[in-house]
Amino acid sequence: MQSRVILDQTQIALIIDRLCYQISETHKTFQDTVIIGVQPRGVDLAERIVARLQYIFPHEKIQYGKLDITFYRDDFRRADRAFSPSVTDIPFSIEQKNVILIDDVLFTGRTIRSALDALLDYGRPKDVELVVLIDRRLQRHVPIQAKYIGKTIDSIISEKVKVYWQKKDGVDKIEIISEPKLNLNN
Amino acid sequence: MSALSTKHLLGIKYINTEDIHLILQTAKEFKEVINRPIKKVPSLRDVTIANLFFENSTRTRISFELAQKRLSADVINFSASASSVKKGETLLDTVNNILAMKVDMIVMRHSAVGAPMFLSNKIEANIINAGDGTHEHPTQALLDAYSIKEKFGELKGLRVAILGDIRHSRVALSNIYCLTKMGAEVMLAGPPTLIPKYIESLGVKVTYHVKEALAWCDVANILRIQLERQDIKYFPSLREYSLYYGVTKDMLDALNKKIVIMHPGPINRGVEISSDAADSGQSIILDQVENGVAVRMAILFLLAGRSLS
Numbered sequence: 063m064q065s066r067v068i069l070d071q072t073q074i075a076l077i078i079d080r081l082c083y084q085i086s087e088t089h090k091t092f093q094d095t096v097i098i099g100v101q102p103r104g105v106d107l108a109e110r111i112v113a114r115l116q117y118i119f120p121h122e123k124i125q126y127g128k129l130d131i132t133f134y135r136d137d138f139r140r141a142d143r144a145f146s147p148s149v150t151d152i153p154f155s156i157e158q159k160n161v162i163l164i165d166d167v168l169f170t171g172r173t174i175r176s177a178l179d180a181l182l183d184y185g186r187p188k189d190v191e192l193v194v195l196i197d198r199r200l201q202r203h204v205p206i207q208a209k210y211i212g213k214t215i216d217s218i219i220s221e222k223v224k225v226y227w228q229k230k231d232g233v234d235k236i237e238i239i240s241e242p243k244l245n246l247n248n
Numbered sequence: 249m250s251a252l253s254t255k256h257l258l259g260i261k262y263i264n265t266e267d268i269h270l271i272l273q274t275a276k277e278f279k280e281v282i283n284r285p286i287k288k289v290p291s292l293r294d295v296t297i298a299n300l301f302f303e304n305s306t307r308t309r310i311s312f313e314l315a316q317k318r319l320s321a322d323v324i325n326f327s328a329s330a331s332s333v334k335k336g337e338t339l340l341d342t343v344n345n346i347l348a349m350k351v352d353m354i355v356m357r358h359s360a361v362g363a364p365m366f367l368s369n370k371i372e373a374n375i376i377n378a379g380d381g382t383h384e385h386p387t388q389a390l391l392d393a394y395s396i397k398e399k400f401g402e403l404k405g406l407r408v409a410i411l412g413d414i415r416h417s418r419v420a421l422s423n424i425y426c427l428t429k430m431g432a433e434v435m436l437a438g439p440p441t442l443i444p445k446y447i448e449s450l451g452v453k454v455t456y457h458v459k460e461a462l463a464w465c466d467v468a469n470i471l472r473i474q475l476e477r478q479d480i481k482y483f484p485s486l487r488e489y490s491l492y493y494g495v496t497k498d499m500l501d502a503l504n505k506k507i508v509i510m511h512p513g514p515i516n517r518g519v520e521i522s523s524d525a526a527d528s529g530q531s532i533i534l535d536q537v538e539n540g541v542a543v544r545m546a547i548l549f550l551l552a553g554r555s556l557s
Contacts, residue, residue, distance in 0.1 A: 130277065144554055150281075180289075
């Protein structure tokens, strides 16, 4: 196993700042805009973005919810592991709202497809935008793209992208983990 | 832990403490689902479930059917009274015929003790025991545990009294297994004829005085007298039973604490519990029914999620 850090604490903070300013360019007010983090790892990013937006818009109340997609997965009964759900907590109506959906890594796009299904069970939003910290653009299985992207990376399918958060893991960083390369000299 | 240790839910005796925790935890998320405006999720859309009820049921059957429909499963219902069982078909033949039509899961209630265990050795589909004779009723025990946990936050260390017809009650046996596995203390109370001998070996206390049990407990689970299973007279009359073993509002008010009242239903009002006690603010009888759907969704979801992996 080899791992290399692709984003460190400072870079992540800068990216979150940039994403927030990009969001606030499109959404001048948060009257009709709500933020929803996708469980489990999207919630960590969403909390950071909400905190930063609240700082940029001190007089607005930014509505924020968590969405769990376990019951909407397309690989239920097909994956080689069992799934256990996390909390869904959307304490407001999303009917006719602009929803900003947040996840940490956009990979195959299937999580976001499931999240869209799950979201529609709570009402009909006016529109849905997607924020991701990492876009692994070469591995998409469904036609889904993010509107706000932290960093785009080209990685191969066997590599894993792991996001660490200060709150949970003690440090903010993003790593790419790969199997060791074949050593042809041996 | 995110998978059950078992393929079937035959009884609480056959699952471990982690399984119970996982089911209760998953049920919490399903309770959120059934309180949404759209109470349905697509998880089990490719699963077909047969509900085989060889014995009468209202609550359990409706609860299972709702749970299945809210998980988007295809459901077929079968009741013995309107089927070829009357023509002399064996249980195994009936089930194999249903399975030949590509059914993935079986929910079964049967009057014979061990009927689901018998089937689990013979067939491939997942089996959920919805009550087998006087043996076990695991989903009821799990929804009772969920309801208690919801009320108190924790089962460990709680004192739960189970009152009434322990001998004929599958709810009692499953509850004893479930509560003791979760670290609660259990006391049984009822007429000596309706409490099996040596039941203390399951790690429970026994008393023949309802008032003693009420004074001791945090939660009282009151059971129905199962007249349909009583081949001989176990007590002189219902009136006498109600006088000595029935729970009334006055008895609850006389305690120096507010205990929680549960009942698995159907209630015989005025026999094991008076109407004012059953309808009092201390009763969580209807919460039990609501939680039943969420708990059964969790069980179906967890068993289905396991079956192909």
